[in-house]
C-alpha cells in the first residue's frame with residue numbers, strides 16, 4: 001500500500017488566541033508569554049528549510065480579540081490574516097508552498113489567503129459540544145463547519161480532522177466524520193482528514209486526563225475509511241503513535257497519509273513528541289511504500305485548483321502523478 005507524507009517548515013505565527021481549550025498547552029496565558037513571529041525569524045527558517053516543499057502556518061484563533069494581541073502587534077492596524085498573507089508571500093519567494101491553518105475564518109478572509117496558499121486547513125475536532133470547549137467560542141461546531149463549507153465554495157483544497165478523546169462519545173466521533181463526508185460530497189474540496197489523538201499537556205485542565213486507548217484510535221481510523229469518500233485521505237500523525245507496530249496497524253485499518261514532518265522545526269502543538277525522520281518513517285511502515293507529496297494533493301494539482309501566484313512552484317515540484325518530483329527531493 002502507498003502511504004504519503006510531506007516535508008514542511010512549521011511556523012507558529014502567534015500563540016495569542018481568543019479561545020481557552022482545556023487541553024491546550026500552546027496558547028499564551030499572559031502578555032509575557034505572548035509572541036508574534038517576526039519576519040526576520042521566518043526568513044531565517046525558510047533559508048534553511050531542510051528540503052521542505054511546504055510552509056505550514058499555524059496560529060491561535062482570532063488573536064485580535066485577545067487583550068494580549070496589543071502587546072505583540074505593535075502596529076495596531078495589523079490583522080492575523082494580513083500578517084499571514086505577507087508571510088505566505090515570503091514563503092513563496094523562498095520556493096515553499098504555503099498551507100495556512102489559523103482557525104475559524106470568514107469567506108472574505110479565506111478569499112484573501114486563497115491565492116497565496118496551496119491548501120488550507122481547519123480541524124473540525126468534534127461536532128459535539130464538549131466541556132473542553134466551554135471557554136472557546138471558536139470551537140462551536142457550527143462556526144467550524146461554516147468555515148469548511150466556505151472553503152469548499154472557494155475551491156480551496158482543504159485539510160480537516162477530528163480530535164479523539166476530549167470528552168466526545170463514539171457516536172459523536174462517527175457523526176463528526178459523517179458531517180465532513182457530507183460537506184465533501186457537496187464541494188469536493190477535502191483532501192485529507194486527520195484522526196488526531198488527544199495528548200495531555202502539563203499545566204492544563206486536562207493534564208491528568210488519559211489519552212485515548214490505541215484500540216479506540218484504530219476504530220476511528222476504520223470508521224473514517226468507511227465513512228469518507230475514497231478520494232479523501234485518512235491521516236494519522238506518526239509522532240503521536242507509540243510504536244512502528246501501532247503505526248502499521250493504523251495503516252492496515254485504513255490510514256494512508258502521515259501528514260507533514262519537519263527536519264528543522266518542531267511540532268509546536270505537541271512539543272513533547274518529536275517527528276520521526278523520513279528514514280525512520282520508511283522503516284516504520286515497511287513493507288508499505290512511502291511517497292512524498294506536496295501540501296496540495298495530486299487530485300487538485302491535476303484539476304488546477306491553484307493560483308497563478310504558485311503555479312511555478314507546482315510545476316517545479318509536481319511529477320506526472322501530482323506527487324513530489326523525485327529529483328526535487
Ligand code: SF4
Nearest residue numbers: 017019020021024060
Ligand atoms: S487549541 Fe487552538 S483554539 Fe484552542 S486555545 Fe489552543 S490555540 Fe486556541
